[in-house]
Amino acid sequence: RGDTGLMYCSEYWSEFKHCKSLRNRFQHYYAHGTSPSCQQWKEDYDMCTTWEKCKDQGAKEALRSSERSRLAEQKKFTPVWELRRVPPKDWHMPLNHERPQDS
Numbered sequence: 001r002g003d004t005g006l007m008y009c010s011e012y013w014s015e016f017k018h019c020k021s022l023r024n025r026f027q028h029y030y031a032h033g034t035s036p037s038c039q040q041w042k043e044d045y046d047m048c049t050t051w052e053k054c055k056d057q058g059a060k061e062a063l064r065s066s067e068r069s070r071l072a073e074q075k076k077f078t079p080v081w082e083l084r085r086v087p088p089k090d091w092h093m094p095l096n097h098e099r100p101q102d103s
Contacts, residue, residue, distance in 0.1 A: 009048035016041035040066060 018024055019038035028036040044066050050059035 009045060009052055012041055012045035012048050016045055040070075 016038055019036050019041050025035055028034070044063055047059040047063040047066070050056050051063060
């Protein structure tokens with residue numbers, strides 16, 4: 001894989017840096033009332049680089065497990081809105097700005 005693998009690992013580093021950024025920490029604190037935990041991104045980066053450099057199977061499995069956990073966590077949240085299967089019947093009509101919109 002060569003350079004491609006290193007680019008892959010750099011994505012974990014980018015996520016870690018984003019997580020630690022002042023803007024993200026402020027937004028997370030505003031939304032959740034706590035500071036974000038960024039340690040997993042750092043651990044994933046370390047495991048990725050260990051796998052790339054040494055082909056350590058333990059590091060590979062730890063990284064895969066972390067990714068599975070992250071995906072499982074994302075699936076826990078249900079969408080706020082129900083997605084449309086087809087557009088509304090009057091989608092092509094101009095908007096009536098004088099009529100109040102449904103909320």
